[in-house]
Amino acid sequence: MDQTNWKRNLYILMVCQFFVMAAMTMIIPFLPLYLQELGVTDSQAVSRWSGLIFGANFLTAFLFAPLWGKLADKYGRKSMLLRSGFGMAVVLTLTGFATGPWSLLLLRLLNGMISGFIPAAIALISMSTPKKQMGYSLGMLQAGAVAGGICGPLFGGVMADLMGFRMIFYVTGVTILIAALGVLFLVKEKFERKTETVKTNTLQDFKKIASTSPILSLYIVFFIVQCALIGINPLLSLFVQELTTSQNLAFYAGLAMSVMGFANMSASPLLGRLSDRKGHQYVLVFALLGAALISFPQAFVQSYWTLLIFRFLLGLCLGGLLPSINSLLRHLAPKGMESRTYGFSNSFMYLGTMIGPIGGGWLASIAGIRSLFIASAILLMINVMIVNFKVIPFINKKNRENLNEDKKKAAGESI
The missing domain is CATH 1.20.1250.20 (MFS general substrate transporter like domains)
Structure with a gap:
């Protein structure tokens, strides 16, 4: 990939990672409060459900990460960015329509299953960046993600006070949608699909x-x-x-x-x-x-x-x-x-x-x-x-x- 394209991809994905991480962490400050709004009033039950719902996302992400990695090698890293971006945009928007703790848990499990935007971005940048500048590129990419992780809870806390909990999920869905559209129209990947002679599990x-x-x-x-x-x-x-x-x-x-x-x-x-x-x-x-x-x-x-x-x-x-x-x-x-x-x-x-x-x-x-x-x-x-x-x-x-x-x-x- 030429010098212009890898730098262009890096800066675009830095911004996209900022949006995705900010959106994903907006909900952290008020997740237990959202459970109370959904009808979980006992303090011990709120603690149990909060831990379960928080961990559910990572459980399915842990299980499905190898699958998305395999598909990325087969169909390209950009396709995995789009799959994750548009998928999370839909699921997080639907989370604003949750009717109780069980539906919230199901949606968090689904979100973890289709997640993988940031790993796909790392894979795409690592494959297109010259090896001599790999550390710098991945450092910049991490800086964008960390910045989003810092700002997300702050934005989420402020917006929750102004517009209520459910509206935050619609905002996060739209934010990730913007990031996915940025990838669709602005990120370039030169991917050559290689046919595997031996099928592996x-x-x-x-x-x-x-x-x-x-x-x-x-x-x-x-x-x-x-x-x-x-x-x-x-x-x-x-x-x-x-x-x-x-x-x-x-x-x-x-x-x-x-x-x-x-x-x-x-x-x-x-x-x-x-x-x-x-x-x-x-x-x-x-x-x-x-x-x-x-x-x-x-x-x-x-x-x-x-x-x-x-x-x-x-x-x-x-x-x-x-x-x-x-x-x-x-x-x-x-x-x-x-x-x-x-x-x-x-x-x-x-x-x-x-x-x-x-x-x-x-x-x-x-x-x-x-x-x-x-x-x-x-x-x-x-x-x-x-x-x-x-x-x-x-x-x-x-x-x-x-x-x-x-x-x-x-x-x-x-x-």
Whole structure:
């Protein structure tokens, strides 16, 4: 793909990812309140339904991500962007017509099943971007998604007060529709369909991809990152309540989450460029080490503002994690199975997103909220070891082999 097209696609998909993430996160602040409007009045029932409905989306996303990856390799990444964009636009609009918790649960399951806009965008950009600028491109793409994740809850909270809960679902549906139309008319993909001589099922695809070292190690790293960091989020407001006596608890809890997002968004493009120059594997291991070292002291903070500083520093480290992992996966993916490689990667991500909060809630109930930060630091240090001993040696060996091959070709051409 020429220089103009990949940059054009990158900037368009950055904006589209912002719209999609903003739309998807608009509903987070008021999901329990929407359940109350649907007739669930008991506080314990609201908590149970909220957890179930929140997790339902990730359950079906986990199950269907490999399928969408396989179809993307077969029919193109743009087709998966359109499938997900138009599909979610319809489902989220229908969510505004939910009549009770069961219909809301069904629609959330359906939304997770057809989701995959952001993974498809990552796959499309990774396939069209020159390898030397892969880290920068994926960092920019993440910055757009993180910006949407920051703004979505803020917009959703304000609009819910102004126009009611149901109207927010119509707004999110229209927002994602705009993103899908942007992809349809503005994003260009040069896709050549390859006919598979051997038909494979999902399990066979996974075995082939996982046998390509060190992809399985990167999947495990992705899973542990999600467990370590997402497991804290649902209980962060309770920790903030422990540190401050202010009446504006929701604001301070939101600020503690947003400051990490702002840092992540700012650092992603910069660390992406650095990984292009120095190596994605090195940025990944140092970002993981920094995240582990910053997570541990959060267990002992006595001041809200000290916590805020640590959350900002943690966000800077996060800016180097996902772009580095996705860049490495693109370089390592078996030819013709790039989208399937990302599909399985997203299954591990969704699995971590489900298990992290469950494990975090269980641990906090036994050892207190502060123990979550210690557990997070330990998990991230395990990741450092995995990358240091399983990923870096293989990548360096592969780079040396490629360099030797280039030298041999150059020598042959000069004769």
